[in-house]
Amino acid sequence: MLWPDGEPWPVCAIPHKRGSGYRYSDVVREREVLERAWRRDPRGGPNAEEVDELGGFKRGRHAPYLADTDPVPLIAVAQLYRRDVPGLPDIGEGDLLQVFWCGFERHGDSRHDLHVELRWRHSEDVTSPLAEQPAPQVVGRRELVPAPCVLHPEEIVEHPDLMALAPSLRDRIDAWEGPEDDGGPQYISDASTAPGWKVGGHIAWPLTGPRPLPCSVCGAELGPLLTVDHTEWDPSTRSWIPYEDRWEADSMGANAPTAVSPGRGRLTVAVCPRDPHHPLGLVGQ
16 A cells, blocks of 8 residues: 555454454465465475465464454555546545455444445655555454455446346347357346446346445435455356456466455445545445
């Protein structure tokens, strides 16, 4: 993260249990060991010594001294520059969007939601960046710790979720697709909501179907800002694989470069179109 040295790092102070889970350092080390092992031996993977080390990375009560309200650093999830992502909203508060979340899914009314925070800043104002970013000691799940990777944004055209369309239009799509076994394009897989991480676009509703997302302050319908997905493609959405990635599309982990899987696997952060400072909404599908 391009974060100013001396500016307080965002923290979670919302009350919840935060001493049990996986050590953040163990999650990072586990990935280092596995990446090195599979690169060295694509067939066999980790050797006996590495297997022994991996066996020590277990869930446990690693920070029992943390009280339920002790501030814990939020995890850096993503940073997006407007120069790279034209779809970012222009709210006049900078050219850089930074996304953070808590390492525990224990928030909201259900006590099973993530806590997400957004920061906007002018990148040119950061003249003395923070050298080492803070991280929590413990996280609730390994899949909430992003693996560092570089984004290569690509503008695409996608269409609304099938169930968000009028019945008459769905009938026309059925006629266009033809029989399911003819191997032709399918709206849901090939033309509707794209898989993977994306800015803007449309929300996929595979579990609940479309539902209203009114702003809790002004009532305006929230719009998708960022979607975080556990994979960039799967067997049914291979048509979305970038041409540059198709040569390695079937290699281990190629479709999951971030190693992230929030909630049920896909999380959309939605913001108010009238005022992005109004409370954001989260859609887990």
